[in-house]
Amino acid sequence: MQNFSGVGVSPGRIIGSVRQMPKPVSEPAVGERLSSSTTADEATASLRAASKVVQAELQGRAAAATGAGRAVLEATALMAADPMLIKAAVKLITSGTSAERAIWESGASVAEMLHNLGGYMADRATDVLDVRARIVAELRGVPAPGIPQSTEPFILIAEDLAPADTATLDPAKVLALVTSGGGPQSHTAIIARALGLPAVVAAPGVDELVDGTEVYVDGAAGTVSVDPAADEQALVAAWLLAAETLAVFDGTGSTADGHLVPLLANVGGAVDAVKAAELGAQGVGLLRTEFCFLERDTEPTIDEQVVAYRGVFDAFPGKKVVVRTLDAGADKPLPFLTDSTEPNPSLGVRGYRTDLTTPGVLKRQLTAIATAAADSPAEVWVMAPMIATVDEASDFAAMCRVAGLKIPGVMVEVPSAALLADRILGEVDFVSLGTNDLTQYTMAADRQLGTLAALNSPWQPAVLHLIRLTVAGSIAQGKRKPVGVCGEAAADPVLAVVLVGLGVSSLSMTARSLSAVGAVLKSVTLDEAKRLAELALSARNADEARTRVRAELPILEQLGL
The missing domain is CATH 3.50.30.10 (Phosphohistidine domain)
Known part of the structure; x- marks a missing residue:
């Protein structure tokens, strides 16, 4: 086998x-010419026929899709027969360029023009490049990408x-x-x-x-x-x-000896929130407010934001909803807020830092959150992403107070925030660990690269030590303040046990993970979780940490986890 x-x-x-x-479509050779057996008219006819096939195929997929997927496909289908795209390619064919190379160069020119226009038009540049690849694939008789x-x-x-x-x-x-x-x-x-x-x-x-x-x-x-x-x-x-067995969560996260660990949901809007509530989530540990801002070339109004946030709050009456303010930048660029020319956007102006370059957007968002929370039965907390210093935490807390928001917090996803957790928690009421970025920044490993998967694991002992240090910072405040986890690590039932053993007070995850995490937590006592956390902390590397803990949890085999 x-x-x-x-x-x-x-x-x-x-x-x-x-x-x-299908593999990505390779670029036709620079300077590729028409073959001696093909006339310009024949190549033009082949190009037009290929564009029509691509358009029809995309329209068919759009008709079968729903929601955002349908909108993406409809926009791409329109580009497949765009007169400007085809006209420029035909002109190149007339001068002797092959049809594949002509549509490739034409697509590049149109995409660059749209990108330079900025805003909504810049977003369409990706559609042009997708169409270009599909037409080349059709001309070559190979599978289209996707x-x-x-x-x-x-x-x-x-x-x-x-x-x-x-x-x-x-x-x-x-x-x-x-x-x-x-x-x-x-x-x-x-x-x-x-x-x-x-x-x-x-x-x-x-x-x-x-x-x-x-x-x-x-x-x-x-x-x-x-x-x-x-x-x-x-x-x-x-x-x-x-x-x-794993299909149902009973609505109470706890260890076998009754130590309560609320299991919350990460959501991206009202639809997600309703589904999470139906699956038994004990609240929302991360509301990604980017859903209000993405796919727009202008900032949403305060009224638009209020309606969007209230839909999430209404799904959890009497329960905690933690709102993360706009986390724009890096892989979530916004034309009215971020600089697409930054050489290293993951280390650039993103999250809370956008208030330095575009002040006012965060203030208006906090106003919208406060307005939505004012007549809501939900318990609304609010936190800022990409906080790196005590001063930033203090300034954000002050902005929340001005807006009328009573429970400010910050994300711990930069190592400096974990190192200074005791002082940062002197300024805010809670912190939430964003393990995705905390791991990426701790290990200096891009989380999208498969070659760095071993480094970019939240099981890395260095990351676990930073999490324990963050918890220690909360205890140092006298009255212990909440330390939650809202990164993808919380969705791992095995790692969830370790996080609880490290002293984390709540876990937030995709709603589908609630039942598995809840089932595994209920199989251990708090003392056992603490022992397993020490096993992971003392491991040599991420694989050893994970293997050690898995070996101590027989329930994993029973549940197929």
Whole structure:
């Protein structure tokens, strides 16, 4: 049996046939000319025919899609027959350039023009480049990029998934996700957890599997096996039974001896909040307010924000809702707020720092949050991302007081904030650990790179020590202040036990992870969790830390985790 090993990022056991995500379309050679057997008129006709095929295919997908996915596909379909794009390509063909190279150069020119216009038009530049690749693929007679279509469910294999790829990802068709690249906190991992799909990332070699190959995927162990036998089929059957146990969270997070650990949800809007409430979430530990700002070229009004926030608050009457202020920058650029020319945006003006370059946006957002909270039965807390100094924490708390918000906090995702947690908690009422960025910045490892997956793991002892230091800072304040976790680490049932053992007071995660985390927590006492935390802290590396703790939790095998 041929086996592949990677990083398990979303539990589940499944057997199915693989479908490969088509490889990115390669650029036609610079200076590529028409062949001696092809006239300019013939090449032009081929180009126009290819653009129509691409447009029809995208329109068909759009008709079958819903919501944001449909809007993305409709916009891309329009670009496929854009007169300016085709006209410029035809002009190049007339001068002797091949059809593939002509549409490639034309697409580059149109995309650059749109990018320079800024705002909404700049966002359409990506659509042009997508269309360009699809037309070249059609001209070459090779599969177009994107999620493959299939009448039967399949296991998707890819190098990695970009946010745009997920617009057409149908969970009813995609049984599991396996990537050769990416890492435990990559976009693929986050999407898989949100959809409840078994997933393995950073598994070298899987992109060589032939379409139709039957494989067994274990999303907890991080393994992929070709031609599964009876043993793997039995494991899948056992998982299906265990999944029934994991389908329901009883609404109370606690250890076996009754130590309460509220299990909250990470949400991106009212729809997410309603679903999380239905799944038993004890509140919201992270409301990503970017949902109000993305896909816009102007700042939303205070009234627009109030309506959006209130929809989330109303889903959790009498419960805590932690609102993170706008985390723009890095992989979430906004045309009216961030600088797209920054050489290293992850270390640039993002999160709270945008108030330095564009003052007023944060103040208006806090006003909107306070207005939405004023007549809401929810208990609204608010926190700022990318806080690095005590002064920043103090200034943010002052802004919250002016706005009428009573419970200010900050994110701990920069190592300096963990090191200064005691002093920062002297200025605010709580902190929440964003383990995705805290790991990335601690280990100096881009969380999207599969080659750095081992470094970019929240199981790294260095990261765990920073988490313990943050908790120690809360205790140093005399009256202990809450320290939550809202990063993806909280969705790992095994790591959740360690986090509780380190003294974390609440865990927030994608709502689909609530039941698994709740079940594993209830299998240990608080003292046992503390012992397991020490095992992880004293480990040599992330793999050793995870292996040590897993070996002490027999419930994982029972639940297929």
